[in-house]
Amino acid sequence: MFKKLFSHTVIYGFAPQIPKVAQLFILPVITKDLTEVDFGVAGILTAYTSSIAVLAFLGLRVILVNTFYKSPNQFKWAWRQIYGFLTLWNFVYALLLGFLIYWIVPEEAQENRWLITLMNVAPLVIFGPVGVIGMTYFQLKQKPLQIALRTALFGILTVFLNLYFISYLKLGYMGWFWASLIATVLSNATYYYPVNFKFGLKPIFNFKWRLIKQSLKVSLPTVPHYYSSYLLNSSDKLVMDVLGVGVNNIGKYNAAYTVGNIFQQLGIAAGFALGPMMTQKFKEGKDIVARNLVFGMQFAFFVLTFLVSIWLKELFSFLLKSPGLDQMYSLGIIIIMGYNYRPMYMGSCNKLFFLEKTNIIWKVTFLAGIINVVLNSIFIPIYGFEVAAYTTFISLLFMGYIGFFIPSIKAVNPVSYHPFIWLFLTIALTIGAYFIVDFSIQVKIVISLSVLVVSIFLGFLFKKRFA
Numbered sequence: 001m002f003k004k005l006f007s008h009t010v011i012y013g014f015a016p017q018i019p020k021v022a023q024l025f026i027l028p029v030i031t032k033d034l035t036e037v038d039f040g041v042a043g044i045l046t047a048y049t050s051s052i053a054v055l056a057f058l059g060l061r062v063i064l065v066n067t068f069y070k071s072p073n074q075f076k077w078a079w080r081q082i083y084g085f086l087t088l089w090n091f092v093y094a095l096l097l098g099f100l101i102y103w104i105v106p107e108e109a110q111e112n113r114w115l116i117t118l119m120n121v122a123p124l125v126i127f128g129p130v131g132v133i134g135m136t137y138f139q140l141k142q143k144p145l146q147i148a149l150r151t152a153l154f155g156i157l158t159v160f161l162n163l164y165f166i167s168y169l170k171l172g173y174m175g176w177f178w179a180s181l182i183a184t185v186l187s188n189a190t191y192y193y194p195v196n197f198k199f200g201l202k203p204i205f206n207f208k209w210r211l212i213k214q215s216l217k218v219s220l221p222t223v224p225h226y227y228s229s230y231l232l233n234s235s236d237k238l239v240m241d242v243l244g245v246g247v248n249n250i251g252k253y254n255a256a257y258t259v260g261n262i263f264q265q266l267g268i269a270a271g272f273a274l275g276p277m278m279t280q281k282f283k284e285g286k287d288i289v290a291r292n293l294v295f296g297m298q299f300a301f302f303v304l305t306f307l308v309s310i311w312l313k314e315l316f317s318f319l320l321k322s323p324g325l326d327q328m329y330s331l332g333i334i335i336i337m338g339y340n341y342r343p344m345y346m347g348s349c350n351k352l353f354f355l356e357k358t359n360i361i362w363k364v365t366f367l368a369g370i371i372n373v374v375l376n377s378i379f380i381p382i383y384g385f386e387v388a389a390y391t392t393f394i395s396l397l398f399m400g401y402i403g404f405f406i407p408s409i410k411a412v413n414p415v416s417y418h419p420f421i422w423l424f425l426t427i428a429l430t431i432g433a434y435f436i437v438d439f440s441i442q443v444k445i446v447i448s449l450s451v452l453v454v455s456i457f458l459g460f461l462f463k464k465r466f467a
Contacts, residue, residue, distance in 0.1 A: 036249075045116065054223055058219055059219035059221070065136070087203050130192050130195050133201065157186070158182075162175055231369025256389065299455075309336050334434070
């Protein structure tokens with residue numbers, strides 16, 4: 001069980017990291033041709049486009065997952081109708097996105113406003129939701145290699161395109177947009193044939209409105225839930241822009257996320273691996289087994305985030321060659337350790353998704369996002385942009401653990417997840433990493449080796465007891 005969990009997590013999690021590692025190694029090259037303004041423009045545009053990204057799928061992925069498990073012989077009929085509806089909806093969404101981008105492009109990028117708008121809208125118009133449909137199908141069929149190979153291939157392509165556009169053609173922030181456009185279009189193209197022909201999932205445009213309405217009744221309450229991801233991970237840069245922090249400082253903050261973004265994606269990958277396994281155990285009535293999967297994932301997250309955090313000073317010094325950016329490592333630690341919330345969050349909420357009690361989930365996650373926005377709005381003008389890392393850390397932990405203390409959520413989770421213990425360990429490891437990062441290299445080598453030895457021993461005991 002644990003072997004399958006971690007093998008799938010490795011595939012989902014580390015396939016995206018192959019291009020990200022390659023990206024890290026080319027950072028010393030491309031950052032010579034990038035400025036704080038380039039990081040700032042990219043960060044601001046990402047913040048604004050992410051602000052409505054949740055509308056692209058309207059939360060309907062939860063319907064795809066549930067129909068797959070609950071109607072295994074008839075799910076394709078529902079999927080085809082949802083595919084048809086979303087294909088038409090994507091034209092409306094593309095129009096909304098286009099208007100948003102056109103109006104919020106920073107002054108420093110005004111000359112490329114129309115081109116940036118077109119580059120963000122084009123993949124939606126050409127392929128619609130086919131990429132998400134294909135990824136969901138492979139995930140639920142537990143064929144992670146199909147997703148991982150595409151992710152790795154087009155991720156590496158993006159890296160080389162970034163190198164070409166930024167360092168060879170000297171396009172600055174536009175290099176990122178060109179690379180993203182080309183890789184996204186090609187990636188979606190690889191899903192088109194299998195989804196529409198091999199799997200028999202051609203979209204039905206004459207869909208049954210009754211099915212769509214019933215599906216939206218369940219899925220729309222999850223939109224605030226998924227929107228909370230934006231409020232927690234990207235809205236800080238939007239708030240900074242509104243408060244007039246300045247493109248340069250936003251660029252510094254964006255650089256602090258260089259490694260943190262990898263752990264954000266790793267958390268998503270863990271969800272891809274853990275979600276179907278937990279759903280299967282819930283279906284079998286084995287809630288304790290589902291909980292133990294969460295424990296194993298949380299332990300692995302602790303080890304990985306802590307080890308990376310204590311070496312972040314050296315990593316930033318190597319990766320970020322633009323003056324001033326390498327000093328953002330202290331913020332990077334807070335950002336990375338915040339993503340330890342993810343396994344426990346799945347432990348508190350995945351049962352609700354299975355039971356389709358989505359009207360509860362969004363209240364918890366959306367509240368966490370609102371807390372982050374409010375705290376940023378209050379404290380950034382007082383303490384500067386750096387405080388956003390700390391408010392995000394607090395908000396992420398709130399979202400990860402508050403579900404264990406809400407009666408309506410506790411009622412559907414019959415087993416104890418011992419949230420206080422995991423929360424204490426998260427905070428303790430974060431404080432430890434924050435100070436250890438400035439220790440000498442020799443001391444950090446000893447600490448790292450000790451952590452690895454203890455982790456292997458504890459992992460063996462955990463597997464022996466709970467597997």
